[in-house]
Amino acid sequence: MKNDNVPFAGRTPLATIASGNLDDLREVAQHIDTFRSGLPGLVAVCQP
Numbered sequence: 707m708k709n710d711n712v713p714f715a716g717r718t719p720l721a722t723i724a725s726g727n728l729d730d731l732r733e734v735a736q737h738i739d740t741f742r743s744g745l746p747g748l749v750a751v752c753q754p
Contacts, residue, residue: 714722719737722730 714733717725719734722734
């Protein structure tokens with residue numbers, strides 16, 4: 707799904723990662739961490 711947040715510039719998170727730019731990868735990782743921190747049930751399931 708297209709993401710209109712500023713760092714993604716209308717690209718999907720996967721397309722952003724595929725760009726090869728490490729700054730883009732960092733932005734995606736920060737968004738994932740922020741998303742996970744707001745979903746305690748998901749965080750519990752994702753922990754090893």
